[in-house]
Amino acid sequence: MTYEEFQKQYEVESDKVFGELSSLSEDALLKIIGDKSEERFKIWKGQDNYQIWRAIGENGTVKSIKPLFEIVSDLGNEYLVRYHACTALFKIAKLEDEDFKGQVQYGLDKNRQPVDQQQAFLKLQEILSHNK
Numbered sequence: 001m002t003y004e005e006f007q008k009q010y011e012v013e014s015d016k017v018f019g020e021l022s023s024l025s026e027d028a029l030l031k032i033i034g035d036k037s038e039e040r041f042k043i044w045k046g047q048d049n050y051q052i053w054r055a056i057g058e059n060g061t062v063k064s065i066k067p068l069f070e071i072v073s074d075l076g077n078e079y080l081v082r083y084h085a086c087t088a089l090f091k092i093a094k095l096e097d098e099d100f101k102g103q104v105q106y107g108l109d110k111n112r113q114p115v116d117q118q119q120a121f122l123k124l125q126e127i128l129s130h131n132k
Contacts, residue, residue, distance in 0.1 A: 014049040021055035029056050050084040057088035073121040093131050
């Protein structure tokens with residue numbers, strides 16, 4: 001299989017999973033992300049191609065903010081899970097500051113300089129407390 005064929009297959013599979021996840025209610029999506037032993041989509045292992053976070057970003061409401069924040073701020077979670085959950089969280093919370101998102105996602109500012117990621121989490125928590 002060529003890389004181009006792999007990429008095409010990956011995109012087809014991702015779109016299929018996204019379609020299935022997008023058909024679920026917000027409560028059903030939150031139930032899935034709340035269960036780290038979830039086996040159907042294997043979201044905690046990235047086997048859904050990280051599509052659940054895209055589905056939540058598209059369909060989530062303020063109800064999704066707290067669970068997403070908990071995932072994003074837990075450095076024990078896999079990096080790519082936190083990264084994609086953060087993208088969904090910023091979308092739902094209507095936060096458009098890419099520099100700040102980078103500080104939260106990977107602890108670097110727009111100049112790729114290290115920042116205190118824990119401080120970024122605290123700042124995000126404060127901002128989100130006003131989104132209720």
